[in-house]
Amino acid sequence: MAGRAGAAMALVLLALRVLLGGFFVLTGAAKLCQLSAPESEQMKALxxxxxEVFPLKLFGYQPDPMNYQTTVGWLELLAGLLLAVGSPMLQEISNLFLTLLMMGAIFTxxxxxxxxxxxTPAIICLGLLRLLDICQVLAQTKKDCHAFHD
Incomplete structure (x- = not known):
């Protein structure tokens, strides 16, 4: 019975990781590939x-808006891809990058x-990223405990 629950939890975590990763791949691609003029102008305006409110502006650094958009787009696209299909270590790293991006988005x-x-979308994404991270840590801790007791 416990094996089924563990397998179900692993499947839920996999689905969450793939869905979140896919979401970030799409949002990153949207920032990189402007498909129509109105959306492109709206993204530039954003x-x-x-x-203007970039956190490091306090220290005298303000990014070029186009470079900022491109950088965020690539980070979302690549980190989303690694979250969805990367090795466990790359998934953890991408989760950290995406968490920092969502914290930055909420601050902004x-x-x-x-x-x-x-x-709300940034808050929900941040919550899901943290949930995924916590569940992965708990699963690893449980795995380590079983290995210790065996």
């Missing part, structure tokens, strides 16, 4: 605002005084 949106509904 990153102009984002650059809060700095711009955006509504809670605008912040």
């Amino acid at each position: 990153f102009l605002q984002f650059a 949106l809060a700095s711009l005084k955006e509504s809670l509904s605008t912040c």
Whole structure:
């Protein structure tokens, strides 16, 4: 019975990892591949605002909005891909990068005084990334405990 629960949990974690990874691949690709003029202009306008409240601006660094958009796009795309299909070590690293990106997104949106509904996707993604990380740590701890007792 415990084996089935463990297998079910592993399947749920796999599905969550693949879905989150796929989501970030798509959002990253959207930042990199502007398919139509209105969306492209809207994305540029957003990153102009984002650059204005960039956290390191306090220390005199403000990114070029286009470079900022491209960098975030590549980070989301690559980290999402590694989260979905990478080795366990690469999954952990990508989870860390995506967690930091979502914390930055929440900071940015809060700095711009955006509504809670605008912040909700980043908050949900951050929560799911943390949940995935906690579950993976618990699964590894359980595995280590079983190895210790055997």
